[in-house]
Amino acid sequence: MRRSKWTSAFLCTALAGFMLAACSNSDNAGNGGAATTEPSTDADQGEAVESGPATAGLPISQGDLTLKFFIDLDSKVGATMKSYNEIAAFQEMEKRTGIHIDFQHPPVGQTTDQLNLMRASNSLPDIVFYNWPSIPGGAAKAIADKSILKLNDLVDKYAPNFKKILETNEEVRKMATLNDGTIYMFPVLWIDPAVRVNYGFQIRKDWLDKLGLKVPETIDEWYTTLKAFREKDPNGNGDPTDEIPFVSSAGDFRNFSGAWGINASTGFYQQDGKIKYSAMEPAYKDFLETMAKWYKEGLIDPEYASTDGKMKDSKITSDKGGAFIGSLSANMGRYLGLAQPNIEGFDLIGAPAPIGPAGKPYTNTNNFIKSVPGPGAAISMNNKHPEETVKWLDYLYGPEGIKLINWGIEGESYVMKDGKPQFTDIVTHNPDGLPMDQAVTRYALPHVAMPTVRVKDANWAITTTLPQQIDAVGTWEQSDTSLLLPLISPDEKDSARLASIMNEVQTYEDEMINKIVMGIEPVSKYEEGVETLKRMGIEEAIGIMQDALDQYNQKK
Structure with a gap:
């Protein structure tokens, strides 16, 4: 039975009441105190250390600003709620920032279609959470089309927390920006490797x-x-x-x-x-x-x-x-x-x-090697309040914002024990009988994709509470990751061409795989399939990806 290097300190407490955070070696979510210096990065744990300007400039607005935020409704949230507006963390964040967020959730399975329609009609809401590297032409095309904003100047002026992460974490900086250094989103961050092996x-x-x-x-x-x-x-x-x-x-x-x-x-x-x-x-x-x-x-x-x-x-x-x-x-x-x-x-x-x-x-x-798994919050060109929006998003990368989104409300969803947050019974033994991964979403989202830093202790307290899960992480982390690719972004023109080629290639390849595996076609048809892929342009696609990887590796 393998034991993870991240799990040995957790096993005893996982078996004794889901008190994972109580015996952790680090405070990944932080103290939430009145810190005055900017955040740094803990090299051992990979989490943002809470030493940032958590309350600087709050409130951001005087309560008269509403921003529209397009994002999928996670199924764990949707099991008991209709909107992220019902989550206590966002209600508390509105009190702190003075900004109301109107979350807009597309119907299940229609996210891409709705995004494309909104881009075509120039009706994108203020904030759009999406896997931007996956769209045809990539984020560079979305910026060139005037769908979303280039964020470099805004981040430099109004996002000290996120800016510090970019400056101190090379891996995040390389994955979260385009090849020319363009910042285009506030990403989901899995800085701690322990939250990636799942x-x-x-x-x-x-x-x-x-x-x-x-x-x-x-x-x-x-x-x-x-x-x-x-x-x-x-x-x-x-x-x-x-x-x-x-x-x-x-x-x-x-x-x-x-x-x-x-x-x-x-x-x-x-x-x-x-x-x-x-x-x-x-x-x-x-x-x-x-x-x-x-x-x-x-x-x-x-x-x-x-x-x-x-x-x-x-x-x-x-x-x-x-x-x-x-x-x-x-x-x-x-x-x-x-x-x-x-x-x-x-x-x-x-x-x-x-x-x-x-x-x-x-x-x-x-995802085993990605500190930036892909999705992130971009700011649309239609946004009339980009400065306030950047400040609101940046709050999610500071100590208090990270703690709020990962743990929820002190005294309700968590308490401090020996200086560390620990989920309460309303999460771990919910009186309504909700499983932990649903109960916690009434307060926080430690296991749901959001533009913030995912905290190991909070995430594991929800996703890795059973000995079988802990053992599984210890097993999976032994995998060889050398074949895997980081989050790379071809240039705008190359990205569009790559999407065009791969749409045809992947459709054909799926058909070929199914026919051969199911015995409809003999395995000898494979060589014929390779020639078809060549005619479709797969060698050009490989070249585009090679250029993108080379540029990624050369990023400073």
Whole structure:
């Protein structure tokens, strides 16, 4: 059983009442006192240390300013509320800053469509939270189109907290800016590496125990394990055919590709500073051949192409699924909570990234190395109060703002114990019976994407409370991350061209993968597929990504 270097100090308290923060070695959220100096960075923990101008210039407005903020309604919030306006942290922030935020949440699944419509009609609200590097042309195109503002001068004048982070953290500065140094958003920040390792392979431990199997570490061991799940009736219901050894929604099974030293999940990866595209590498054919074999033998969910999140949940919690890939909270924690009362012995354990022909446990999860995972809050060109908006956003990167968004309201959602914040029973043992990840959202968002610094103690107190979760982090952090790419941004023209090429490439590749894995086409069709990708411009796309990576590496 592996123990994370970040988890050893937490295990005892996680088992004794969710008091993770109480025995932490650092105060990641801070003291919230009347500090007078600007924030610095703690090299050991990677969190913003609370020494910033927390209350300087408050209130920002006298209560007569409303800003419109476009952002997805996170499902954990949406389970009990209709808007982020109902969250106590934002209500308190309005009292402190004098600015009212009118949160505008698009319908589920319609975020991109609504954003495109608003850009086309020049009707963007004041603040727009989105994954800006993902749009055609990237953030540079959005600035050139006069959709969002270039923020360098505004940050320099009105954002001392965020500015200090950019000045003192090279990794954040490189990921959060364009190649020419343009600042275009206030990003989600995962400065502490401990909050990034939250996703990986998971497997039914009780099934392993019943069949006398160990946690698989290699592709061959995975095959043996999944084969046993398929043939030996581990759920014990007398039907040896109803188990689904590996439950996969869409392309989940592509995460096995790391065993071949490629990344079929994201396509692009790096090897010794050189950009590669997985489908163009010979190892990709071997990976497809193995997945086709597994699929034919019933080891991969036969419905993977149509399985959505709800179907995946059902297959795991109905005692059918044996293994899957997912997150610590939304999958492992939730499944344990849902299934254990109904399925005797139900248990999950994190499994390491499998080792295969490439010889190392390569992970495909890019977020493991990203202090800036991607999304952030941009200010639209329609904003009539950019100075006040920047001040409001910057508050979220100062000590009091970080503490407010991560912990909520002192005396209600948390109390101070031995100088450190600790969630109260209203979060950890909610009187309305809400699970912790929903209960906390009435006060704070330590596990939801927001433009602020994510605090380890608060995040782990919600997402990593169970020993299974803590062990999983210790396992997943052993993965080799050398194939992963940081958040890189091609230039405006290149980004638009890249999007054009990859839209066609990815559509074709998805079809090719499904046909080969499902046995509709033979694996020998792979070479033909490579030639098709070349005609579509994949080699040009690789060149664009190489230029972007080179520019990223050369950033000062």
